[in-house]
Amino acid sequence: MPDLVCLGEALLEFSSQQRDGQTFYLQGYGGDTSNCAIAAARQGASVGYVTAVGDDAFGREFLDLWKREGVETGGVIVDPDAPTGIYFITYANGEHEFSYRRVGSAASRMTPQSVPLDIVRQAKILHVSGISQAISDTACDAVFAAMTAARQAGVQVSYDTNLRLKLWPIERARAVIHAGMAMADIALPGLEDARQLTGLEDPDAIVDFYLALGPKVVALTMGSAGTMVATSDLRETVPVHKVDHVDATAAGDMFDGAFLARLMAGDDVVTAVTYANTAAALSTLGYGAVAPMPTAEAVRKALAEKAT
């Protein structure tokens, strides 16, 4: 049984590329919790994914991908009556934008009854996100059921805000994400998400807010400003690993996967954040979510180069 279980939706990815005055779409793989699972597996962690995919070519591609990446798929349902979701990435002024085709997808049809709670109960960490809860009411309930089962079994819960206002209104997002965060041991908010969710501007105030909800560790990712990590008796801002980034899609998911992998391997939180910042920076050097994610070897090499 895997140590890290991620729960959510995988999306086939089409990333817009301009060449010779024409637009092409580079096919890749996305979906925040699938990204996190692959990111952690590339760091050597024992990982499984819980989701549903369609009985279609894209669902089969994901099953092949997870197999290649060493992500266990015992918790993946193949739904004959619904498709695998897809999304497009377009770029403007150095920013990326996501456009989804996922309403009615197989993953959005997950329910509390369909989630394999036995896999969750035997993990060390369950990782979920705001997106896992935004895709449908039944998926939202499925995530709450998985978090409840994890807590009852002594499994740590990790929660990334990943606020996507194309999927739900801010009022509902705030209520659900903060209910989820209150069930989490490890809180992984992004700064812009947290500003919208809490109404607070200052990173220290945001970290205080999330610690007060209950998590024992808060890692607030702040893009190029690095990561503020805090527990009840420590607070530190770890700077980014400087790179000439190309596309920051899934930098947050890479951070999550690497951070959780290193915590499970026994690192202290600051060492784990230093590693995860480097892994996340390296993942911005190519287009799309999964393809540019570094292996543990590449992260170690970059950390060693910085140290000399």
Ligand SMILES: Nc1ncnc2c1ncn2[C@@H]1O[C@H](COP(=O)(O)OP(=O)(O)O)[C@@H](O)[C@H]1O
């Ligand atoms: N331009 C960048 N250069 C180097 N590292 C980056 C850059 N953007 C993001 N990162 C790394 O990725 C992590 C997550 O990025 P962030 O943008 O905060 O997450 P999210 O994608 O969830 O919004 C950051 O904490 C940082 O370590």
Ligand SMILES: O=C(O)C(=O)C[C@H](O)[C@H](O)COP(=O)(O)O
């Ligand atoms: O938006 C969604 O629903 C997706 O899952 C598509 C993307 O793969 C992730 O959103 C990337 O997540 P970040 O690490 O925050 O950049």
